[in-house]
Amino acid sequence: MGRKRLFVSRVNQNGQDGQNGEVTGLRVWEDVLVTLESRLDQDEFTRWIADLRLVADVENEMLLAARDAVALSRVNARHKREIERLWAAFDPLERKIKLVCWLTIPEEMRDLIGDPWAEELDEEDVAEDAAVPAPAASPAMTFANLVVGPSNQIAANMAKRIAAGLPAGTAITLIYGPQGTGKTHIVLALKAEATAQNAKRKVVYLTAEEFMSAYLDGVRARDTSDLKRRLRAATLLIIDDLHRIAGKPGTGNELYQNIREVTGNGGQVVLVGDTAPGETTGFGQRLLSEIKGATSVEVGLPDATMRREILVRLASHISASHPEFRLSDDMIQKLNAGIRGPGRELTGAVWSLFTEANFGEEEPTMEMLDRVIRRHAGEQREPTIDVIKKATLKIFPIARADLEGPSKMQAFVYPRQIAMYLCRTLTRKSFPQIGRAFGKRDHTTVLYAFRRIKKSLAEDTRLVEDIARVEATILELLESGQT
Numbered sequence: 001m002g003r004k005r006l007f008v009s010r011v012n013q014n015g016q017d018g019q020n021g022e023v024t025g026l027r028v029w030e031d032v033l034v035t036l037e038s039r040l041d042q043d044e045f046t047r048w049i050a051d052l053r054l055v056a057d058v059e060n061e062m063l064l065a066a067r068d069a070v071a072l073s074r075v076n077a078r079h080k081r082e083i084e085r086l087w088a089a090f091d092p093l094e095r096k097i098k099l100v101c102w103l104t105i106p107e108e109m110r111d112l113i114g115d116p117w118a119e120e121l122d123e124e125d126v127a128e129d130a131a132v133p134a135p136a137a138s139p140a141m142t143f144a145n146l147v148v149g150p151s152n153q154i155a156a157n158m159a160k161r162i163a164a165g166l167p168a169g170t171a172i173t174l175i176y177g178p179q180g181t182g183k184t185h186i187v188l189a190l191k192a193e194a195t196a197q198n199a200k201r202k203v204v205y206l207t208a209e210e211f212m213s214a215y216l217d218g219v220r221a222r223d224t225s226d227l228k229r230r231l232r233a234a235t236l237l238i239i240d241d242l243h244r245i246a247g248k249p250g251t252g253n254e255l256y257q258n259i260r261e262v263t264g265n266g267g268q269v270v271l272v273g274d275t276a277p278g279e280t281t282g283f284g285q286r287l288l289s290e291i292k293g294a295t296s297v298e299v300g301l302p303d304a305t306m307r308r309e310i311l312v313r314l315a316s317h318i319s320a321s322h323p324e325f326r327l328s329d330d331m332i333q334k335l336n337a338g339i340r341g342p343g344r345e346l347t348g349a350v351w352s353l354f355t356e357a358n359f360g361e362e363e364p365t366m367e368m369l370d371r372v373i374r375r376h377a378g379e380q381r382e383p384t385i386d387v388i389k390k391a392t393l394k395i396f397p398i399a400r401a402d403l404e405g406p407s408k409m410q411a412f413v414y415p416r417q418i419a420m421y422l423c424r425t426l427t428r429k430s431f432p433q434i435g436r437a438f439g440k441r442d443h444t445t446v447l448y449a450f451r452r453i454k455k456s457l458a459e460d461t462r463l464v465e466d467i468a469r470v471e472a473t474i475l476e477l478l479e480s481g482q483t
Helices: 005-007 025-039 042-049 071-079 078-088 107-113 123-131 151-165 183-197 208-220 225-233 247-266 283-293 303-322 329-338 343-356 366-377 385-395 400-404 410-424 433-438 443-456 461-481
Strands: 006-011 023-024 053-058 063-065 096-101 172-176 203-207 237-240 269-272 295-299
Touching: 005 025, 005 247, 023 461, 025 042, 025 053, 025 063, 025 078, 042 071, 042 225, 042 343, 042 385, 042 461, 053 107, 063 172, 063 400, 071 078, 071 096, 071 208, 071 225, 096 123, 123 303, 151 269, 151 295, 172 183, 183 203, 183 237, 183 269, 203 225, 208 225, 208 237, 208 247, 237 247, 247 283, 269 410, 295 461, 303 329, 303 343, 303 410, 329 343, 329 366, 329 461, 385 400, 385 410, 385 461, 400 410, 410 433, 410 461, 433 443
Parallel strands: 063 096, 172 269, 172 295, 203 237, 237 269
Antiparallel strands: 006 023, 053 063
16 A cells, blocks of 8 residues: 555545545645745755655544654754644644654554655555646755855865865865855765765764764763764764854763764764854864864855856756746846845745745746745835945946946946946836936936846846846945935
8 A cells, every 4th residue: 555545534525635525644744845945944944854754644643753753853842833833724624743753653553654764656656646746845965056156166176075085185174154155065965975976985964963962862871882883983974063062062072082083093074164263162172173173164155146046046946847937037136136145045035935926836926026035135225326326336446427427438338327227126216317317318318228238137147247246235235324
């Protein structure tokens, strides 16, 4: 019997699923998953939520299983209420949902269900799945889909060298930088690449929080030997979110001992944190010395070109399974300018737009996009024409007299037309009003500039980048209180 059969229930008159009156718990769980993915940090979703499995319907109570006690504890602490709330909103049968640990489910039931994490599907299940569009999911974190640019080039190259087993400086590498800049993507890509190149290579990836939970479980049981065996057998040990165990001396000391064992056996250790070695605090002297002695590489905030590429790739990934979800160049540009945070915030905004567009079933509109930007970035004041001029002059090395004057030199015309275009798109000023603000020009001059810039956006990447830079500067000026 296929596992899906455990979840089919007859719908009452108030709830129809459109398929012979049946609704499945798995269908409801798919809707919950899509919504959670659009709202949660991508790393958090991938690591904890995506690994949950709906395993059975027991007396109208849906059992949602975590793979082990550590995963169950994390989900219960951080996401249980949201999962319950979303389930109640999506399930027409008003069933309850219960989070359980797979290992604590009675053995007879586990035998009946089979391994819920197994990839195999019987032919009947494959046929059922083919009839139901798969929910959109975040792309896998590999080097192939990592957007590389000036802010992360060195870190990406370092990770590739380590994956290939090439010399990479010291036995310990620290990858550091602000949250949301793609550090976890780099090390998960490293893990996947290292395993692909050498299946016999023992790669262990843990977040610092996972390490701490496993260590504390061992302390309570008065036996940490399982954790030690797992980590010390590694030829490549990756510890993510190192900052999460700052201020916990016992955990830090245990991590230090394991790092020393791995490197002492000729292995490589990769640590991921938020701060540079010299600014790191909260660790014991021995672990701090290891961190400061590591080969360190920084990951910074993505530039305008990288941000645009992140948006384009994610939109293309989603549209591959949801053809209606198409983002125009204007939408990409508006997202790039309106969401000021790192790459994680950009991707979060795209997933929110996916949700706004009926989970990709409708084509996104500018109205939807405006709501998403307001939700993520907050309400922004409309800039004045003077603010737009100031921002333009900060990006282009010309004088205000040149921006407003009559000169037809390309060095002056290009930024002037950009400024006019932004005055029209970011404010409610009319063409005549904008013309008067630029040397008392006729409205037809502004109209020509607007149409020319809008037409060129589809093919001129330099123009797109320059407009994004001016828009970012406009937001900075508004945030600083300038008008």
